[in-house]
Amino acid sequence: MTTLLRSCLLVVVLLVGVSGLASAVDAVKPYPLKTCIVTGDDLDADATVKVYKGQEIKLCCKKCIKKFDADPEKYLKEIDEAVKKEQAGKK
Numbered sequence: 311m312t313t314l315l316r317s318c319l320l321v322v323v324l325l326v327g328v329s330g331l332a333s334a335v336d337a338v339k340p341y342p343l344k345t346c347i348v349t350g351d352d353l354d355a356d357a358t359v360k361v362y363k364g365q366e367i368k369l370c371c372k373k374c375i376k377k378f379d380a381d382p383e384k385y386l387k388e389i390d391e392a393v394k395k396e397q398a399g400k401k
């Protein structure tokens with residue numbers, strides 16, 4: 311009985327450990343584009359990085375942060391679509 315309890319505890323600890331590790335690894339998705347999602351401009355040294363809902367966002371300038379913050383869901387969708395387009399183009 312004690313052994314069973316111990317192995318149960320071990321499994322729980324392992325599961326928690328693994329899921330904790332996994333969520334730490336994919337906590338932030340890297341920004342997939344080479345351009346600012348707001349203006350479409352290339353990202354250069356002035357580019358700003360922020361994280362929204364676990365997604366890294368790179369914007370070409372501070373003005374774009376304001377625009378992104380005004381409607382983040384819209385820009386997240388645009389990032390998704392841009393990635394899909396890029397993947398479709400590769401095939």
Ligand SMILES: [Zn+2]
Pocket residue numbers: 346348349369370371372373374
């Ligand atoms: Zn900008």
